[in-house]
Amino acid sequence: MKVDVLLGLQWGDEGKGKIVDVLTPQYDIIARFQGGPNAGHTLQIAGDKHVLHTIPSGIFHPEKINIIGNGVIADPYILSQELAKLVIKGVDPRVNLRISKRAHLILPTHRMLDAAHEQALGEGKIGSTLKGIGPCYTDKTARYGLRFGDILSSSFIDKYNQLKQRHLNILKSYNFDHLVQLIDKISFAEYEKNWFAAVEELRSFPLIDSELFINKALAEGKTILAEGAQGSLLDVDFGSYPYVTSSNTITAGVCSGLGIPPSAIGKVFGVFKAYCTRVGSGPFPTELNDSIGESLRDHGKEFGSTTGRPRRCGWLDLPALRYAIMLNGVTDLVMMKSDVMNSFDTINICTGYEVNGQTVQDLTFETLSNPVTPLYASFPGWKQPLHGIDDFGLLPQRLKEYTAFIEKDAGLPVKILSIGAGREETIIK
Ligand code: GDP
Ligand code: IMO
């Protein structure tokens, strides 16, 4: 069998978590392949809201195995808090969650370094989620990192102290006083204590060679869905660098993040909102700093699932969408949140950019590095609630036309349309 992939085509928060939960019944295994607790994936099941950061979004289906793959980085403390929340909700993750021994550990000092880097950047800050993502992936590539498999070793504490000391030396050069800084409103010492308690708890958790587990499952005919975090425009190679995250968020990341060959990739579900959002700094050609942008934020409840920050909002950007579709080899489009624009009189879609008097159709190094003027096609709004619609044919004609325009431009069908946060508010064509 193949590994299907589901990932974001914009700047994250497209609604990946919801769709993974909806598709999970079709798969045996759900696996996260990159990113860490910078992610916030929201599921709404029977009116109850759950936000997952490190744990795959198939976890509410007890008969399905969920894997935190080798490409993921995880903070044991944040993970243990997530696990505890699931237990309160009646889910026992010990039954169906597995963690790769090769997944890297985010240390408390990685979070300190993240804060120090951001502080030093001042106005030019990336707008990181401050979960230690950049510093942890830096240590991974620099070959200093610690992995989940290491927590089983008797020399773990020595390795931890060595890496911590390295971080403290760097923090000193930033004039960043680690002793007085708080993480998540608690002192460093307290965070470190909680972190070690979490490591202790995870020592008895199913830690596995996930690449062997996954390849064996494929050979046995099992079906796997790889769940992306962040979005294609936050990819470290192809996103709006340096305002990106530190991992490969695109389909290519699935191979290295789970240990599967490219020939094992099957369908690629590309998830996008019917408009655009971004949280953190960096270019956003179609951003609306006006009442329409505010209206998108209000109706779409566009506040970060991880940090609570207001998300920047704007119109759908087709050059950016085409670019993401190309990078990922998308086979099936998934359009989210069209319901947010139910009351809009006019809806715009960016079809290209004007740069120095020239029209440009592609997202390029230059269009992502310099100010550009978006060129828009305008559509009349459908001005109709979508609640209760469960068939594509019953959607308002104007929404069908809006969708058809995107499909024609992308050269791909929209196979799933989400019209609300709830599991059931999903139309599958
Ligand atoms: P993810 O990071 O890609 O999983 O997305 P987030 O969970 O960060 O953000 C998506 C937000 O939109 C969440 O609050 C979801 O509950 C919500 N949501 C998902 N799909 C829809 C939809 O079709 N309509 C509306 N109104 N909200 C949605
Ligand atoms: P999900 O999986 C939206 C953004 C941050 C910042 C940049 C770098 O929920 O879609 P980092 O903490 O990774 O160093 O931050 O990337 N960012 C996200 N934005 N959704 C996410 O995840 C994000 N993860 C990181 O806001 O601009």
Ligand code: MG
């Ligand atoms: Mg999110």
